[in-house]
Amino acid sequence: MTDPTNPPKIRDVARLAGVSVATVSRALSNPAIVSEQARIAVEKAVAETGYTVNLMARNLRQQQVGAVLALVPNLANPFFSEILAGISDTLRAEGLSLLVLDTLRTDPDTPNGGIRSYLSRSRADGVIVLDGTLDPALFAHGSCPPLVQACEWIEGLAGPRVLADNETGARLAIEHLLGLGHRDIVHLTGPAKNTLSISRAAGVDAALATAGLPPAHRLEGAFTLSSGRAAAEALLARTPRPTAVFCDNDEMAIGLMAGLRAEGLDVPRDFSIVGFDNIEMSAYASVPLTTIRQKRAHLGRCAAERLLAQRTAPTPDETLILPVELVIRDSTAKRV
Amino acid sequence: MTDPTNPPKIRDVARLAGVSVATVSRALSNPAIVSEQARIAVEKAVAETGYTVNLMARNLRQQQVGAVLALVPNLANPFFSEILAGISDTLRAEGLSLLVLDTLRTDPDTPNGGIRSYLSRSRADGVIVLDGTLDPALFAHGSCPPLVQACEWIEGLAGPRVLADNETGARLAIEHLLGLGHRDIVHLTGPAKNTLSISRAAGVDAALATAGLPPAHRLEGAFTLSSGRAAAEALLARTPRPTAVFCDNDEMAIGLMAGLRAEGLDVPRDFSIVGFDNIEMSAYASVPLTTIRQKRAHLGRCAAERLLAQRTAPTPDETLILPVELVIRDSTAKRV
DNA sequence: TTGTATGCGTTATCAC
């Protein structure tokens, strides 16, 4: 019956149902175009044999893979994994699989870490790029599948983008701090060349300019807890001492708070702090964090939908900007 | 030359190199068995055409997929995503792809959430199961790929297992608390039927028994921050009031600390708390958390290696237990 | 060492 080593083929089903393989194929993929009689016979035979289509054969025939590849900078980072969860949602609804490649854990011996070999139409029907630091040349060849950039983006790389409204998010954060009376605000950024940090810096400075203030001082971090903690020292070294910090993500904000606490300083009394992302942990920090909410799973879903849309009609390279919002908690207070 | 819509086939390379397709195939997959001359001609032709093998065709021919599926309970949970990162490492080294399926975000209309359709030899060469709550029947059919269980496990499901030493971890935590003078220790568990919680409970009670104490009181959580916070209330309702809590993961521990802080209680003065996992955030909590370190990426790598080992020799269903260790920080102190 | 020919399991085209 169901032999592990020798699964039933479509031929077996055809024989058992007393029809041709073509009819079985049709009955399975488009039941409407076969006779009731044939359909029932096929269904019965399928049930009896336990037949399931061989996807490799189908994919070869149809010239598609049935999977989408996500290029993520750091799989272990909850920020990205929640976007992946959203991508996974949308793909599953379409019967597609999600392939994941961690671009951080890259092969040091190979140029571009061997990512290139995954960027082939025979490996994935589409690619969602979540890493803004990749070499655009990686994608500049004919066999690269259609692609969408999400969250971060790569200068000089074509394709639709799905982004959070980074500039507005930064503006909301700064306006909130300004409203509380803060004037000397430091911007703790990600890596200097990171596209997110750059666009947020623009939002920061725009908000400051509107208030008639000069651009913010910047401290460069790395989106990590430890870089946030390390920033505490640099922050305290500044004179005059700033009264507020806008951090490019919540993890740095939490790290920073730990660093300040270690120095005996109090948030929000000594420093008001705003984060970005609204990761779940932020509400549970020693001082619940004021932050910018970004709907990560939704962003992932949008990116996947965008990619799937390209299957039918090659869409123009539009950029989709998703709204963000300010979440006020306890880490910000009026300047004393 | 390189036409996006019509990628070069092995035939084109063969023609250009002046050899047969068989020779090209051999030159690419096993260069040692072709003549130097042929090899060079092929290499040249490959470079000229920009040829890359079509993996769908190769896979069909070789009856393999070139990908491993990971079944993860919650992609958005950093605990699992770091295991995935480890799995990804090992797979990449073997040229395999990682397919990810979030079993939480399941299709409510289909029994078993449509997971079954992914469990086919034509979709993956192997499966790594990280979700202990799945129905074992899902895997009980001939076309299910070889499988390894990691981290959690499913009773009644065969296959090698790669687990952390949960029992020892629990014992270390309890012994640490006992050594600090605590006697009334509560165990904040995951869902009652979770295999991790059950084995840790055994470790907890064993350690208590050795000290001549009765089994611990248990509070059921859900491995989430919010369930940890919610546990604060239940904890305070107990009389006599316990002096220490062992939590089945760090997130609950952090949630619990937030809940206790909200009630004006101090850790470790009023309660000593031990977590499990040593997530990165634990070192940055308001009170740095004493916890049990579990090497998650390593666990993922081991699981993947185990799976790959099955490709050659069908190994017996051994269980691999990975060591854990106690990390002492500030959330535990001598009972006053 | 190399080439020829067949098969991997399906779907799609074409006649009927």
Next chain:
DNA sequence: GTGATAACGCATACAA
């Protein structure tokens, strides 16, 4: 509405 059959692109048994 159905059946025979040619692709899909590659790897390998076999013959040379």
